[in-house]
Amino acid sequence: MQPARDPSLTSYYVTDTFYRALVASFADWQRDDRAVTDVAERERFRALIEREARLLDQLNFDDWLAMYAPECIYWVPGTPDGGDPRREIAISFDDRRRMEDRIYRLRTGYAWSQAPKSRTVRMVSNVEVFKTASADRRMVRSNFLISEFRPDGIRFLSGWCGHRFVECNGRWDIEVRQVNLIDCDQNLRNPSIVI
Amino acid sequence: MLEKLPTASIGSVNAAERYDWDALVQEDRVHRLIYTDPAIFEAELTNIWGAVWVYLGHDSQIPNNNDFITTKLGLRPIILIRDSAGKIRALFNRCTHRGTTLCRKERGNAHMFTCPYHGWSYLSTGKLRAVPWPDGYACDFKDAKFNVAQVPRVDSYRGFIFGTLNPDAPPLIDYLGGITGPIDEWLDRNPGGKVEVCEANRLKYRGNWKLAYDNSGDGYHVVFSHRSLLEMENRLADEANKGMSYYKGSPDSKAMYMRYTGNGHHFKDKRPNIEKRAGGLWAVEGPAPGSEHIEADFRRRFGARADDILDLAGSEPVNINVFPNLSLLGNHIQVFDPVSVDETDVTWFGTRVVDADGTLGDALGEINALRMRTQEQFPNFGEVDDLANFEEIQRGLACLEDEWVYMHRGLGIPGRIKTDAKGEVTAPATDEAFMREYIHEWKRLMKASPKLVVQREV
């Protein structure tokens, strides 16, 4: 569904109701009784998540953004349980405009934390798909390991993602991606890549 | 009753004698060694991180009796606790038996701590409560030496809790001196003159801690180090006035200023650059998730009052730097923590508005949500670039033969820097006057031979 106002330019969708629904949908969702067992369906989401990882490794941000619904959230909590973004600072909590800000900044040539740019390789695995109360939404859990090279060495970022997908015109878009670093509540060195 | 015991000083560095401090810190420049020498760092752990009042935490992190957080005083692990009688104490997080840390949680509520290693237990006052199988000991466990060591002087100013191990340090209020004025104003713009600490953007860099403190009042770096941020936050604006845009052009001719208030503290006041009216701050805040929705909604619901409420989500344009480790900027409480001579943690605690008397009513939750989003902007898109530059300074300082770091901007220009009757120094925003002043205070502290003590309950 196309929103009334362009979410790349203005932010009208991050409302109290939106936050409430967001927090609710990321609570208690990894339930065995909702797990999708159909292999084809699980493969479909696994392919989407692998593609997203590749696009980020390739710094192909335009195609990456195009995988997202118009009104979307990129969320990196600063607390291991995700927390409530209305009351807590997150490492990142971007709506579409701020995701575009993030990319814009990285492309200015003056983002010193990414000069030179990190080289990354992402592994994703352990993909599990869960039904939700609405037929056009799925929740997907996956684990990741990012190897990040900068001139002073290689480091690893690891954790798991919770994706909320929405079906729109026969295609599945990412509505929310919650990135849970295992060390999210620790002091992090140079967290300037899109994780 | 508390007994004071001197800390053992066997083997500790006598910093005063080891270096020619006047050679290392000169009028216009400092030697690279002050950032790179492990022995100087070691000496700082006594002469700075121990001898002066160091920020430990905020009242709102331990609101109830027996609430605690774990923190550090220099490298010393500390349990900051409001004991069962309501008194705030900074206990060394160290068992008196064999030295293991007593508490490994970041926060919690506990009326006692039981050592995981051999089970000695202590009350929240630090007093030894019991040891397992005491009949195996010939000693008297009532001896104060078995109670947990604690910071002898803990005091707070309007919710900010500090501690020092130095009996000769001035009272906290005198130590803070003129910087209390800006702290008061920073708090008083919030309802009830209060804020509450929430989660943090936690960062670290491979560099000496003073690189962060040098930068904390630096108006010279803004348009260069933060160029990507300034371009980003103004990319959609009709008028490029968002964030710190006032640094562009000729920043020294603007109304903002830098003031050194003594004891290493300084204050950059950028408020004069902003229109002084309700909504003036909100007008220059960069875009944040939810901005337009909340603004429209508040204007509809609260009419003319909306501007005042929206300003609470705007970043207060000040840098209030309290030596050695506290910086209030925007709505953040930023804390610097040394890890080693070339590693530092920088933690940007977010703050929420509290509304004890209910003036904000049902706007409270929404304005705080927006305030979270505005506070996430700078650590994500600004601070990371500064930290990259600090790391590159540390790398550059490996050039052994190129010894000097200059901080002489503004020095020697007649009429540029003004000292008032109280001794406070005021300079244009891009001057390094504050850096020279604070590093000379640092030198004075490094030349001293403070006698640090701990105390124990008796």
Ligand code: FES
């Ligand atoms: S080290 Fe604590 S009881 Fe032994």
Ligand SMILES: [Fe+2]
């Ligand atoms: Fe900066």
